[in-house]
Amino acid sequence: MTQSKRTVLIAGNWKMNNDLPEGAKLASELVQALPEIPSGVEVLVCPPTVELKFVGCHGGILSSSIKLGAQNVHWEPSGAYTGETSVAMLQSVEVSYCIIGHSERREYFHETDEDQNKKAKALVAGGIVPVFCCGEPEEVREAGTYIDYVCAQVKAGLLGLELSSPNQLVVAYEPIWAIGTGKTATADDAQEVCAAVRVQLAELFGQEMADGIRVLYGGSAKPGNIAELVAKPDVDGALVGGASLNARDFASMVLKAGA
Numbered sequence: 473m474t475q476s477k478r479t480v481l482i483a484g485n486w487k488m489n490n491d492l493p494e495g496a497k498l499a500s501e502l503v504q505a506l507p508e509i510p511s512g513v514e515v516l517v518c519p520p521t522v523e524l525k526f527v528g529c530h531g532g533i534l535s536s537s538i539k540l541g542a543q544n545v546h547w548e549p550s551g552a553y554t555g556e557t558s559v560a561m562l563q564s565v566e567v568s569y570c571i572i573g574h575s576e577r578r579e580y581f582h583e584t585d586e587d588q589n590k591k592a593k594a595l596v597a598g599g600i601v602p603v604f605c606c607g608e609p610e611e612v613r614e615a616g617t618y619i620d621y622v623c624a625q626v627k628a629g630l631l632g633l634e635l636s637s638p639n640q641l642v643v644a645y646e647p648i649w650a651i652g653t654g655k656t657a658t659a660d661d662a663q664e665v666c667a668a669v670r671v672q673l674a675e676l677f678g679q680e681m682a683d684g685i686r687v688l689y690g691g692s693a694k695p696g697n698i699a700e701l702v703a704k705p706d707v708d709g710a711l712v713g714g715a716s717l718n719a720r721d722f723a724s725m726v727l728k729a730g731a
């Protein structure tokens with residue numbers, strides 16, 4: 473049983489794109505393009521770490537209704553972790569969400585489910601909402617074992633996490649074969665896996681909590697397919713890469729998600 477009143481989340485992952493002035497320009501274009509966010513929709517942008525403060529302040533995100541998110545975090549509070557960023561550092565620049573477990577970090581930086589588990593716990597303890605990514609590679613999709621694969625990631629990544637509210641966690645199902653490729657999963661494919669993720673969340677956190685946790689789809693989401701995706705009962709929004717780098721496209725997705 474799913475709950476129909478979850479707030480749709482449209483989240484932009486800017487990845488390693490745009491220098492500081494370009495990031496601030498994109499942010500202010502987005503703020504201008506979205507003077508009002510449709511009711512029932514929440515908007516999030518996740519710029520590169522070095523741009524969080526500037527995009528938040530000079531780009532106008534923090535004085536708008538758009539939320540600010542980070543793309544990565546370290547679970548330790550401080551210490552000799554060259555190049556890393558702590559939860560407290562993200563708090564100090566008013567970040568409210570943080571992407572973890574993105575397939576690019578799992579693949580290029582060899583991050584494991586255990587790493588995601590520590591990150592998720594540190595973020596929730598610090599009052600920042602993890603956007604926990606999961607998703608199967610193409611060979612797993614072709615072998616037909618994708619539901620088991622994704623649910624195992626969710627279980628290992630979130631086991632032992634303590635939640636007092638469903639708003640403390642977001643999960644993003646991102647099939648790797650659809651990320652940045654232009655190959656979108658169909659809305660039915662997205663629904664099938666997002667519903668299975670919710671069953672796994674119910675096993676971890678109980679049915680009531682699972683019914684309130686947002687499960688997003690990610691992978692070549694764009695203005696042309698967002699409405700169909702969010703119309704599915706278990707798809708509560710999208711994590712958007714490429715299309716989030718264009719203010720007009722991203723704003724159009726927000727408006728279509730609220731229509």
Ligand code: PEP
Pocket residue numbers: 485646650651652653654690691692693711712713714715
């Ligand atoms: C992503 O990397 O999170 C993503 C969904 O990218 P894209 O929208 O470009 O496929």
